Amino acid sequence: MSEELGITVKKEENFSEWYTEVILKAELADYAPTKGCMIIKPFGYAIWEKIQEIFNKMIKDEVKNVYFPLLIPERILKKEAEHIRPTSETIMYEYFSKWIDSWRDLPLRINQWCNIVRWETKSTKLFLRTREFLWQEGHTAHSTKEEADKEVMKRLLQYKELIEKYLAIPVLIGKKSEGEKFAGALYTTTLEALMPDGRALQMGTSHNLGQNFAKVFDIQFWTKEHKREYVWQTSWGITTRLIGALVMVHGDDKGLVLPPKISPIQVVIIPIYYNENEKRKVLEKAKEIKEKLKEKFEVELDDRDQYTPGFKFNYWELKGIPLRIEIGPKDLKEKTLVLARRDTLEKIKIKENELIEKVKELLEDVQESLFKKAKKFLEERIFEVKDCEEFKKRIENREGFVKIEWCSSLECEEKIKEEIGATCRLISFDEKPKGKKCLVCGKEAKVVAYFAKAY
Ligand SMILES: [Zn+2]
Structure with a gap:
């Protein structure tokens, strides 16, 4: 493989450059001619389609997909600006x-998959920081706060399932602090993952909007008791930055490493031959194997004659395809196949008749190993600190999350942001303070919160 095709930067040495190189060379995306924008290439878009497919399946029993126009009359924008702030709501x-x-019209639940444009002035980072990106935004209206609370949690847990079970990225879930919540919301819940450079990445949010927007937009309903009341609303979203997280969390010095459940291709078959006679026999067998696997797995046969097997190994490794099947003249004779895992690069020789079960077993194992590895990384990087000095040191060294018992005041939050350089990523749902004082102000701790440097 030529130098230009392979990854030239080590993940450990220059994480940021490594990230960009993997995205460009694995052909996930490219820079657009418009500043701050990106072109999502077929392979990157196929991952986004997988995310759409999985999440649609999770929500479609209750939520209907819609499309609203990108262009909004100024009259409507102004209406909200006076009260909250201009957004796509x-x-x-x-x-x-x-x-x-x-009340008969409630609950109302809709979702749209669309693009969103934000004025981003910092430098472009493909999938992580662009002026235009793709997302999904769910919006619901309910007759009571309790119903809206349930909705918020239901979508948050569906995101958790999508991200942990399919993307194999462990997340922490919780509530946003006052300083970090969505400005128009009663409260915001979030999923936070830890990237290999020790920075947190917000993976999705689910908000209870209370009756704030209902009052601005006059969304009222007749109750069963014939009273007029404002609805309770929620909104929740995930974006193409999930693809950025996939690259960062699982990728290695050879390129992408994709969890089988999110990879557009799970198995790639590479035929190996040295003459025309071998080519005919090997290709025939390779096609037969593809047919066998096709029923249960996403499989691709790379029969491009213009590239060598060695080139193809590197090519598919760069793209992170979880499993490779090598088949050559010797395998034909012995009725064997060689399987190669992308995550460990380990090669396993199997008998042809155990193909389906071995492929299934290995794909499951790759999926599980990737998650376990990432989970171990996360768990080892949650620190409880004894004082602000240690807090600051761990944040400056980008060691991960710092967990503290906290007073939860906005004043304290500002101080941590300015003096320690960390933002509150989340307030734990189920961990409660055990009587410690707030590290920063010395007042009574009310919550357990996780702080980090974030993307
Ligand atoms: Zn405090």
Whole structure:
């Protein structure tokens, strides 16, 4: 393989450059001619389609997909700006007030997959920081706060399942602090993952919007008791930055490493031959194997004649395909096959008749190993600190999450941001303070919170 095709930067040595090189060379995305924008290439887009497919399946029993226009009349934007801040909620909620009349119309649940544009002035980072990106935004309206609370948690847990079971990335879940919550929300819940450079990445959010927007957009309904009331709303979203997280968490010095459940291709078959006679026989067998696997797995046969097997090994390793099957003249004779795992690069010789079960077994093992490895990394990088000095040191060294018993005041949060350089990533749902004082101000601790440097 030529130098240009392979990854030239080590992940450990220059994480940021390594990241960009993997994305460009694995052909996930490219820079667009418009500053701050990206082109998502077929392989990257196929991963996004997988995410869409999985998440759609999770929500479609209750949620309907829609599409609202990108262009919003200034009149509607201004309406919200006076009260909260201009976001994409504006156009949808104008229509919620038209669609909802009585308790019979509730709950209302819609979702859209679309692009979003934000004025980003910092330097472009493919999938992580771009002016335009793709996302999914769910919006719901309910008759009570309790129902909205349940909705918020349900979507948060579905995101957790998507990210942990499919993307094999462990997350911490919790509530956002006052300083970090969505400005228009009653409260925000979040999923946070830890990247190999010790920085946290917000993987998704689910908000209880309370009645804030309902009051601005006049979304009222007749209750069963014939009273007029404002609805309770939620919104929740994930973006293409999940692809960035996949690259960072699992990738290595050879390129991408994809968990089988999210990889657009799970198994790639590489035929090996040295003359025309071998080529005919090997290709025939390779096609037969592809047919066998096709029913249960996403499989690709790389029969491009213009490239050598060695080139193809590197090519698919760079793209992170979880399993490779090598088949050559010797395998034909012995009725064997060689399977190579992308995560460990280990090669396993198997008998042809155990193909299906071995492939299944190995793919499951790759999926599980990737998750376990990432989980161990996360668990080893959550620190409880004794004082602000240690807090600051761990944050400066980008060691991971610092967990403290905290007073949860906005004042304290600002101080931590300025003096320690960390933001509150989340307040734990189930961990409660055990009587310690707030590290920063000495007042009574009310919550257990996780701080980190974040993307
Ligand atoms: Zn405090």
